[in-house]
Amino acid sequence: MAQKTPKIKHRAKVELIDSNGRILVDNLFNRGGIQESTNLHGWGAYLRVPVGKKIGRVQTFTVTVEYLGEKQYKQTYQQRVKALASSEKRREKFQKQREKEELERQEKELLQRRKRIMNQIELAFVKNGKEAVNFVTCDKCDANAKFLGLAFENPGSSVIVPEQITGAWCEEHDNKYARPFKTKTAIACERLEFFYDGLRQIDVKAGKP
Numbered sequence: 405m406a407q408k409t410p411k412i413k414h415r416a417k418v419e420l421i422d423s424n425g426r427i428l429v430d431n432l433f434n435r436g437g438i439q440e441s442t443n444l445h446g447w448g449a450y451l452r453v454p455v456g457k458k459i460g461r462v463q464t465f466t467v468t469v470e471y472l473g474e475k476q477y478k479q480t481y482q483q484r485v486k487a488l489a490s491s492e493k494r495r496e497k498f499q500k501q502r503e504k505e506e507l508e509r510q511e512k513e514l515l516q517r518r519k520r521i522m523n524q525i526e527l528a529f530v531k532n533g534k535e536a537v538n539f540v541t542c543d544k545c546d547a548n549a550k551f552l553g554l555a556f557e558n559p560g561s562s563v564i565v566p567e568q569i570t571g572a573w574c575e576e577h578d579n580k581y582a583r584p585f586k587t588k589t590a591i592a593c594e595r596l597e598f599f600y601d602g603l604r605q606i607d608v609k610a611g612k613p
Contacts, residue, residue: 415472415474449469451467517584524539528540552564552590553573554589564606572593595608
């Protein structure tokens, strides 16, 4: 990454005087009409002019612009370059730490969602066998889940392993742009048979779209 250098700020004083000799800019800017910008030399100073509301009444204004030169910094340019480099390193370190923490949080939530769904399937196995699909609920509400999120597909295989599961959601909370972490695809719960011939496995029904 190329090292950044501080941008030079330019300063200009702008005054707007009406026909009665009143200076109006002080009401528009908090610094007495002084503007600071890194691009002031490129596009010039800007000014907001009040518009009268009376038809046929002409208002005239006098505008004065005084270029004040580069902003006077307390630090030298070399000191600002060094300070900016240190700040950039701290920002990168902080960003990496935040990304690491966010990844750990998402991984933890993924395991919690997967554990919850498998516990629901285990409960269904005890109570209702093949109707286990009715026991799986949405990650965000208590409604029956309509879709099961998968981290990967098994080409040529009809069995879903627990490590594939990323979450479950109802139709109301289905949002393909905000699906659970690591979700690559989803399958309709109506296609699932959670227990087949007494085995605790998730099987996909054949003949469904």
